[in-house]
Amino acid sequence: xxxxxxxxxxxxxxxxxxxxxxxxxxxxxxxxxxxxxxxxxxxxxxxxxxxxxxxxxxxxxxxxxxxxxxxxxxxxxxxxxxxxxxxxxxxxxxxxxxxxxxxxxxxxxxxxxxxxxxxxxxxxxxxxxxxxxxxxxxxxxxxxxxxxxxxxxxxxxxxxxxxxxxxxxxxxxxxxxxxxxxxxxxxxxxxxxxxxxxxxxxxxxxxxxxxxxxxxxxxxxxxxxxxxxxxxxxxxxxxxxxxxxxxxxxxxxxxxxxxxxxxxxxxxxxxxxxxxxxxxxxxxxxxxxxxxxxxxxxxxxxxxxxxxxxxxxxxxxxxxxxxxxxxxxxxxxxxxxxxxxxxxxxxxxxxxxxxxxxxxxxxxxxxxxxxxxxxxxxxxxxxxxxxxxxxxxxxxxxxxxxxxxxxxx
Numbered sequence: 424x425x426x427x428x429x430x431x432x433x434x435x436x437x438x439x440x441x442x443x444x445x446x447x448x449x450x451x452x453x454x455x456x457x458x459x460x461x462x463x464x465x466x467x468x469x470x471x472x473x474x475x476x477x478x479x480x481x482x483x484x485x486x487x488x489x490x491x492x493x494x495x496x497x498x499x500x501x502x503x504x505x506x507x508x509x510x511x512x513x514x515x516x517x518x519x520x521x522x523x524x525x526x527x528x529x530x531x532x533x534x535x536x537x538x539x540x541x542x543x544x545x546x547x548x549x550x551x552x553x554x555x556x557x558x559x560x561x562x563x564x565x566x567x568x569x570x571x572x573x574x575x576x577x578x579x580x581x582x583x584x585x586x587x588x589x590x591x592x593x594x595x596x597x598x599x600x601x602x603x604x605x606x607x608x609x610x611x612x613x614x615x616x617x618x619x620x621x622x623x624x625x626x627x628x629x630x631x632x633x634x635x636x637x638x639x640x641x642x643x644x645x646x647x648x649x650x651x652x653x654x655x656x657x658x659x660x661x662x663x664x665x666x667x668x669x670x671x672x673x674x675x676x677x678x679x680x681x682x683x684x685x686x687x688x689x690x691x692x693x694x695x696x697x698x699x700x701x702x703x704x705x706x707x708x709x710x711x712x713x714x715x716x717x718x719x720x721x722x723x724x725x726x727x728x729x730x731x732x733x734x735x736x737x738x739x740x741x742x743x744x745x746x747x748x749x750x751x752x753x754x755x756x757x758x759x760x761x762x763x764x765x766x767x768x769x770x771x772x773x774x775x776x777x778x779x780x781x782x783x784x785x786x787x788x789x790x791x792x793x794x795x796x797x798x799x800x801x802x803x804x805x806x807x808x809x810x811x812x813x814x815x816x817x818x819x820x821x822x823x824x825x826x827x828x829x830x831x832x
Contacts, residue, residue: 430622430623431471431475431480431622431623432453432475432620432621432622433450433451433452433453433472433475433476433480433485433620433621434450434451434452434453434618434619434620434621435448435449435450435451435485435486435618435619435620435621436448436449436451436611436616436617436618436619437611437615437616438492438589438609438610438611439609439610439611439615439616440608440609440610441603441607441608441610443610443615445489446489446490446609447489447490447491447492447514447609448485448486448489448490448491448492449491449492449493449494449516449611450472450473450476450485450491450492450493451472451494451618452468452469452471452472453618453620465496465498466496466498466499469493469494469495469496469499472493473493473506473507473508475623476491480621480623481666482509482512485621489512490512490513490514490540491512491513491514492514492516492542493508493513493514493515493516494516494518494544495515495516495517495518496518496521497521497522497527500515500517500521500527500530500531500534501526501527501530502530507667508539510534510537510538510539511538513539513540514539514540514541514542514560514561515531515534515539515540515541515542516542516543516544516563517531517541517542517543517544517555518544518545519544519545519546519547522551523551523552523554523555528554528555528558531555531558532558535558540560540561541558541559541560541561542559542560542561542562542563542589543555543556543559543561543562543563543585544563544591545563545564545565545591546559546562546563546564546581547577548577548580548581556581556584556585557584559584559585559586560585560586560587561585561586561587561588561589561609562581562584562585562587562588562589563589563590563591563611564577564578564581564588564589564590564591565591565592566590566591566592566593566598566602566612567592567594571598571601574590574601574602574605575605578605578606578607582606587608587609588606588607588608588609589607589608589609589610589611590602590607590609590610590611590612591610591611591612592611592612592613593610593611593612593613593614593615594612594613594614595614596614598614599614599615632653632656632657632660633657633660635653636650636653636654636660636694639653647683647686650686650694651682651683651686654682654686654694655682655718655721655739655743656718658717658743658744658746658747661682661717661740661743661744662744662747662758664682664685664686664689664694665679665682665685665764667685667689668685668688668689678764678765678766679740679764679765680734680736680737680740680764680765680767680768681734681736681737681739681740682736682739682740682743683736684736715823715824716746716795717742717743717745717746718743718819718822718823719795719816719819719820719823720742720743720745720746720788720791720792720795720819721739721740721742721743721819722739722742722815722818722819722822722823723742723790723791723794723795723812723815723816723819724738724739724741724742724745724771724787724788724791725738725739725742726815726818726819727787727790727791727807727811727812727815728784728787730811731783731787733767733780733783733784733787734767737765737767737768737771737784738771738784738787738788740764740768741767741768741771741772741784741787741788742788742791744758744759744764744768744772745772745788745791745792755772755773756773759772759773766781767780767781767784768784769781770782770784770785771784771785771787771788772785772788773785774789786805786806786807787805787807789801789805790802790805790807790812791812791815791816793805794812794813794816795816
């Protein structure tokens with residue numbers, strides 16, 4: 424595997440209302456700092472955009488609380504790939520090259536019933552496209568290279584057929600003034616804002632684990648414990664899951680204490696969607712030893728938590744995340760800011776002070792780190808019995824090796 428850092432990119436362009444306030448963002452595929460989309464596979468580009476926005480970066484960090492517009496090619500519209508998107512804040516953009524068929528119309532109606540809103544991108548009204556009007560929440564009309572008279576004619580033909588009219592690809596002051604005078608509701612284009620490229624270090628993943636996880640999720644009655652074990656075996660997948668749980672949660676949802684809680688909040692269908700999107704995006708594999716270290720620390724912390732009457736599941740998660748800084752090459756505090764973890768987990772990882780639960784949890788994580796590196800003096804300084812720490816470490820190694828062997832079988 425190359426030593427060069429792997430980065431995730433997403434383009435983000437603001438959508439403005441008549442007061443020039445930003446009311447939404449369109450997410451755009453990007454694969455480098457170059458501000459243009461270059462791809463040969465629309466499905467892979469869409470998958471990468473969703474994964475980067477929702478999981479690698481975190482939707483709240485990328486766009487705050489505002490809704491998003493996402494371009495979907497026909498295969499996504501027709502359900503050949505799942506959508507790990509929060510319906511309440513997503514506008515599905517139907518691209519101009521999508522053939523309008525009864526299957527596409529049925530799919531869009533189903534998306535609306537689930538809470539998604541529909542935007543028609545670069546829309547031109549024809550006999551073929553007319554049925555889309557009944558399903559549209561937003562109609563986007565491109566003004567690039569179109570005369571003011573033709574824009575006015577298109578606006579007059581479609582106004583009243585949907586909730587909002589959006590003028591896109593605006594490039595001059597005169598165009599903006601003309602569009603406002605016509606009565607457009609929303610505006611987008613380089614005149615208002617160039618697309619901004621966001622970049623984050625990309626999470627690695629183990630493709631074999633993802634395939635096995637997908638197999639478990641596709642069983643008629645998915646074994647949640649087996650799903651949890653597979654997710655926990657890959658720190659990249661675990662961090663993705665927690666970020667996804669945060670992105671799709673309603674604002675005000677409580678923090679997460681474990682991978683199991685994230686599974687409960689998301690449901691197996693959304694997790695399967697995450698796995699499918701991760702596979703479709705084609706990211707590189709995770710270093711084996713780093714994954715093994717995460718498993719050992721997680722199991723150690725879980726075992727030691729029982730001896731101190733602390734929640735074992737939360738300490739398992741803390742142990743799993745204790746190597747996240749190495750995986751992402753970022754400060755641990757920055758990683759934790761993107762995850763909906765409980766105060767106990769954060770305290771365990773950042774070194775809780777005093778004599779409360781967070782301080783005792785921090786001693787467990789410190790002992791696990793010290794034992795893992797063979798620093799017996801630090802183990803003793805943690806205040807935990809050295810024999811108990813060593814026993815938990817040996818059992819964790821056995822458990823991790825058995826789990827890895829099972830996945831490799």
